[in-house]
Amino acid sequence: MESSFSFGVILAVMASLIIVANALVAVAVLLLIHKNDGVSLCFTLNLAMADTLLGVAISGLVTDHLSSLAWPTQKTLCTLRMAFVTSSAAASVLTVMLIAFDRYLAIKQPLRYFQIMNGLMAGTCIAGLWLVSYLIGFLPLGVTVFQQTTYQGPCSFFAVFHPRFMLTLSCIGFFPVLLLFVFFYCDMLKIASVHSQQIRKMEHTGAVTGAYRPPRSPSDFKAVRTVAVLIGSFTLSWTPFLITGIVQVACQECHLYLVLERYLWLLGVGNSLLNPLIYAYWQKEVRQQLYQMALGVKKGLTSFLLLLSARDGGPEESKERSCYITTISHSQLDD
Numbered sequence: 339m340e341s342s343f344s345f346g347v348i349l350a351v352m353a354s355l356i357i358v359a360n361a362l363v364a365v366a367v368l369l370l371i372h373k374n375d376g377v378s379l380c381f382t383l384n385l386a387m388a389d390t391l392l393g394v395a396i397s398g399l400v401t402d403h404l405s406s407l408a409w410p411t412q413k414t415l416c417t418l419r420m421a422f423v424t425s426s427a428a429a430s431v432l433t434v435m436l437i438a439f440d441r442y443l444a445i446k447q448p449l450r451y452f453q454i455m456n457g458l459m460a461g462t463c464i465a466g467l468w469l470v471s472y473l474i475g476f477l478p479l480g481v482t483v484f485q486q487t488t489y490q491g492p493c494s495f496f497a498v499f500h501p502r503f504m505l506t507l508s509c510i511g512f513f514p515v516l517l518l519f520v521f522f523y524c525d526m527l528k529i530a531s532v533h534s535q536q537i538r539k540m541e542h543t544g545a546v547t548g549a550y551r552p553p554r555s556p557s558d559f560k561a562v563r564t565v566a567v568l569i570g571s572f573t574l575s576w577t578p579f580l581i582t583g584i585v586q587v588a589c590q591e592c593h594l595y596l597v598l599e600r601y602l603w604l605l606g607v608g609n610s611l612l613n614p615l616i617y618a619y620w621q622k623e624v625r626q627q628l629y630q631m632a633l634g635v636k637k638g639l640t641s642f643l644l645l646l647s648a649r650d651g652g653p654e655e656s657k658e659r660s661c662y663i664t665t666i667s668h669s670q671l672d673d
Contacts, residue, residue, distance in 0.1 A: 342492055345600055346403030349396055356393030356610050360386045363614040366627040374623075377460045378440055382617060382624070384464050385433040388471075389610035392426035395419065396607060402493040416493035417479060423495075425475025428511070430610055432467045434572055435515050438565045442522040445529050445562075474511065478503050494599045504583035512580050519569045526562045567616050575609035578602045 364386035371379045398419050402411050411419075444451045478484035484503040486496070579602035586594045617624050 342403045346400050348604065349403060350400045352604070352607065352611065353393045353397035353400065356607075357390055357397070359611060359614040359618075360390040360393065362628065362631075363617055363624065364390065366624055366631060369631075370623055370627055377455050377457065378437075378444075380460050380464065381433060381437045381440055382621075384467070385430060385437065385613055385617075388426055388429035388433050389613055392423065392430060392607065392610045395423040395426050399423070399493055411493045413489040413498060416489070417485075417498045419493060420495055420498055421475045421479060423475075424499075425472045427607070427610075428474045429468055429471035430613070431511075431515060431572065431576070432471060434568050434613070435518060436463055436467060438519055438522045438568060441565055442526055445526050474507070495603060496595050496599060501583055501587040504580065505587045508580045508584055512576065516569075516573065516577075519565075519572070523562065523565050523569055526565060530562050564616075564620055567620060568613075571609055571612045571616060575612065576606045579606045 364383060367379050367383040367386060370376070371383065402416070402419075440455060443455060447454065478499050484500050484506070486498055486500055489497060579598060582594055582598055582602055586592060586598065618628055619625065
């Protein structure tokens with residue numbers, strides 16, 4: 339009971355961090371879309387939404403672990419909760435793959451990119467992504483072989499889903515996605531290297547004059563770097579959980595459920611916390627928008643505190659502070 343309570347506290351903290359971090363990134367990306375109207379930003383927004391939904395989904399499991407003996411969760415409710423968790427995690431993983439493909443397409447077909455990846459295509463991809471994600475998450479509800487015959491609380495993944503479901507997800511979903519990630523990254527790295535070599539060759543032969551110097555494809559290397567970070571965080575987060583799940587299927591005598599559900603599953607869910615941190619740090623436009631949002635909140639809080647202090651003072655003091663507030667507001671607007 340004490341171990342389940344501690345795990346519930348950890349889940350509560352992680353769910354709160356995931357929701358807050360992804361909500362901030364989602365607001366920042368929405369503001370950027372309003373300014374720039376970029377298709378790639380829609381994929382970033384979808385990733386933040388998927389990770390936010392995952393945080394909301396795992397927050398429903400907190401009460402199961404904090405009060406598992408007093409109010410045991412019914413199997414049907416637990417199955418639905420884990421289906422929503424699995425669907426949100428699948429949507430997050432598939433969105434990361436979609437972002438990698440979008441960056442790959444921008445480098446592979448730079449002249450035709452905006453013709454291929456228009457608003458209609460982006461919307462179709464996102465809609466299809468969510469459809470596939472919910473089909474994956476709710477698959478065990480329609481396939482009895484993926485369900486556990488017995489249920490013992492507290493509510494967890496392997497309490498309602500059979501390890502065969504994990505084996506199917508790994509063979510059909512995870513490893514093909516990982517191979518696509520590696521292919522995208524290697525091809526993007528090859529294209530970026532060719533571009534860099536061509537520019538160096540032009541500089542060496544004197545074809546590049548002082549008046550005209552083509553850029554060294556910084557966007558190419560930026561896209562390669564972003565995809566590399568996404569692949570690394572995705573692989574480190576989910577590989578231990580999925581491989582250990584395969585081991586559990588192959589070795590029925592091995593009791594690895596505690597390690598899977600208390601540590602490795604939590605590591606995989608932690609990828610939804612890494613994603614907003616990656617975009618907040620690596621993407622300059624998102625980082626700048628978050629900085630502007632923080633400045634706006636700081637200015638608003640400062641003005642509010644000054645108004646409170648002016649209201650609490652006397653009439654003469656209030657008048658002086660009001661003039662001071664007006665001066666501060668004008669200076670902030672000028673900045």
